[in-house]
Each structure stands twice: as structure tokens, then as C-alpha cells.
Amino acid sequence: MRKILIVDDDQKTRALLKAYLEKNQYEVNLAHDGASFMAEFQRYSDELSLVILDVMLPDTDGFALCKIVRGRSNVPIIMLTASSDETDRVVGLELGADDYIAKPYSPRELLARIKAIHRRMGIDNAAAPRHYHFLGFTLDTVERTVVDAQQQLVVLSGLDYQLLKYFVEHPGDILDRSVLCEQTRGRDAGPLDRSLDVQISKLRLRLGDDGKQPHIIKTVRGAGYVFSADVTTALPN
Structure with missing residues (x-):
């Protein structure tokens, strides 16, 4: 199974995403703020196939977490932003994010983005050159x-x-x-x-x-x- 770590401060959103992604054969770990995210990331960093970062968090922001993650790992990163400002999206990509999704979004759209990144990463593609x-x-x-x-x-x-x-x-x-x-x-x-x-x-x-x-x-x-x-x-x- 692929393991995904999601940080979002909204409990309903976390529960919805976890249930939806697990139905689609993903293993999901959750965090509600930057501190809990870093604890989970340090514990499972070698097992993760993707990280999802909400930009707005109570104790930090997704940009700071993105910078930390990218400094330690090449795991793919999707950022979630409620802002329609292109600057936020560009900053996230420049910090090393692989994709971003603007809120509101559907779990189906997020799943499609996850699958697209995994395809681009060549995950489970044994015939591809290493x-x-x-x-x-x-x-x-x-x-x-x-x-x-x-x-x-x-x-x-x-x-x-x-x-x-x-x-x-x-x-x-x-x-x-x-x-x-x-x-x-x-x-x-x-x-x-x-x-x-x-x-x-x-x-x-x-x-x-x-x-x-x-x-x-x-x-x-x-x-x-x-x-x-x-x-x-x-x-x-």
C-alpha cells in the first residue's frame, strides 16, 4: 500500500480524506498542525509515497513545512491552499512542491492528482529504467x-x-x-x-x-x- 501523510487543521476534512483514500487502497496518516506533522514525518519518512500540506495551520504554515520536508526528502508534495492568489501557488512550487490544489476541491480531484504524481514517479512500474x-x-x-x-x-x-x-x-x-x-x-x-x-x-x-x-x-x-x-x-x- 502507498502511505500518505496529510496535515490539515480541520477535523472533518481529515476524516473525509482518510476514509476516501483508504477506500482507494491508500494507507493514510493524519496530523492536525505543524508539530504533529513533523512527529509523523520523522517517524514514517522512509515509508511515505506522498505528503499533503495545508497552507494555513494554527502553529505554522504549509510553506515552512514544505521547505523542511524538501530539505530532508524527495517525497512528492501536494499543497492545499484557500487562496486564489497565484503568488501562493508559485511560492509553493518554488519551495519544492510537486502540485497544488485550490480550495474548495473534491476528494475525487485530489485522488486524481495523487495518481498522476505516482504515475510520473514511476511507482510500481517495474519495467521502467531505474x-x-x-x-x-x-x-x-x-x-x-x-x-x-x-x-x-x-x-x-x-x-x-x-x-x-x-x-x-x-x-x-x-x-x-x-x-x-x-x-x-x-x-x-x-x-x-x-x-x-x-x-x-x-x-x-x-x-x-x-x-x-x-x-x-x-x-x-x-x-x-x-x-x-x-x-x-x-x-x-
């Missing part, structure tokens, strides 16, 4: 890590990892912005949404790719982006 190698880098889809040619860990946010994984799975393909947003965030990009472009610039920086003359992730004007490095894979033993 390792992708390019230009001295190695991406490990089980550990969700990237190391360089000197075996030094490359620090990636959750969204960095999702973008890179999708790129190495489609080397040489021209990927438009809508496809990349759908695959990494579960939604299309609006015509004025530049957050994907900002995130790609950050990923280039982490890979040492020259932003002005990139040689790994190239911009195809009017079409999207292409991962131009040669990629090889190694199936797990």
Missing part, C-alpha cells in the same frame, strides 16, 4: 536523485526532478510548454504563465548549463524545449 545517464550525470528514479561525474549529489527541488525525468525520458523530442506543464504539474500553462520557463532556467543552472547558450536543454523558438544530450539507460538487476 537509471538514466547523460553527460556524466546519472539520474536514479528509485532514489529520485541525480549525481554528477564526480558522484556529487546535485540538489534538485521536486519540480526540478520531475522536469529532468521527463526530459531524459524523451531525449531529442521537441516538447511544448503545455506538454511539460501537464506532465509535471497536471495542468496546462496559461498564455501568460512564465513559471515553467523560470523553472527550466533554474534546472539549467543546477546542471551547469549555460542559460545564454544552453547545450543540454535547448529552447526551440515558438515550439518549446528539447533535451539535446545523448541519454542511455540501465535496467535494474
Whole structure:
């Protein structure tokens, strides 16, 4: 079973989500504030397949928890926000969240987002390659890590990892912005949404790719982006 940790200060919401997700074969742990969340996270961090963070909590906020979690783990994170302000959503993604849902939402929508993230993570996909190698880098889809040619860990946010994984799975393909947003965030990009472009610039920086003359992730004007490095894979033993 997949184990999900949810923090929300509303008791009815917690009970509803727990009942709904357990009916769909998920194991669910609950927390009502930041302190109880951190206690549960420290206890089960190695077993979790996903974390759901409410932004508004009585003793802290979801952004602070997101930053702590991402500093310790690459577990996928979904943030719940009652705000319609795009700034809140962008902040969450920049801190390492993998997706966000605006309140009010239905449990069915949340379940769809959870399933989409698990699909993108390759969970239970035994036939998929574990390792992708390019230009001295190695991406490990089980550990969700990237190391360089000197075996030094490359620090990636959750969204960095999702973008890179999708790129190495489609080397040489021209990927438009809508496809990349759908695959990494579960939604299309609006015509004025530049957050994907900002995130790609950050990923280039982490890979040492020259932003002005990139040689790994190239911009195809009017079409999207292409991962131009040669990629090889190694199936797990």
C-alpha cells in the first residue's frame, strides 16, 4: 500500500480524506498542525509515497513545512491552499512542491492528482529504467536523485526532478510548454504563465548549463524545449 501523510487543521476534512483514500487502497496518516506533522514525518519518512500540506495551520504554515520536508526528502508534495492568489501557488512550487490544489476541491480531484504524481514517479512500474545517464550525470528514479561525474549529489527541488525525468525520458523530442506543464504539474500553462520557463532556467543552472547558450536543454523558438544530450539507460538487476 502507498502511505500518505496529510496535515490539515480541520477535523472533518481529515476524516473525509482518510476514509476516501483508504477506500482507494491508500494507507493514510493524519496530523492536525505543524508539530504533529513533523512527529509523523520523522517517524514514517522512509515509508511515505506522498505528503499533503495545508497552507494555513494554527502553529505554522504549509510553506515552512514544505521547505523542511524538501530539505530532508524527495517525497512528492501536494499543497492545499484557500487562496486564489497565484503568488501562493508559485511560492509553493518554488519551495519544492510537486502540485497544488485550490480550495474548495473534491476528494475525487485530489485522488486524481495523487495518481498522476505516482504515475510520473514511476511507482510500481517495474519495467521502467531505474537509471538514466547523460553527460556524466546519472539520474536514479528509485532514489529520485541525480549525481554528477564526480558522484556529487546535485540538489534538485521536486519540480526540478520531475522536469529532468521527463526530459531524459524523451531525449531529442521537441516538447511544448503545455506538454511539460501537464506532465509535471497536471495542468496546462496559461498564455501568460512564465513559471515553467523560470523553472527550466533554474534546472539549467543546477546542471551547469549555460542559460545564454544552453547545450543540454535547448529552447526551440515558438515550439518549446528539447533535451539535446545523448541519454542511455540501465535496467535494474
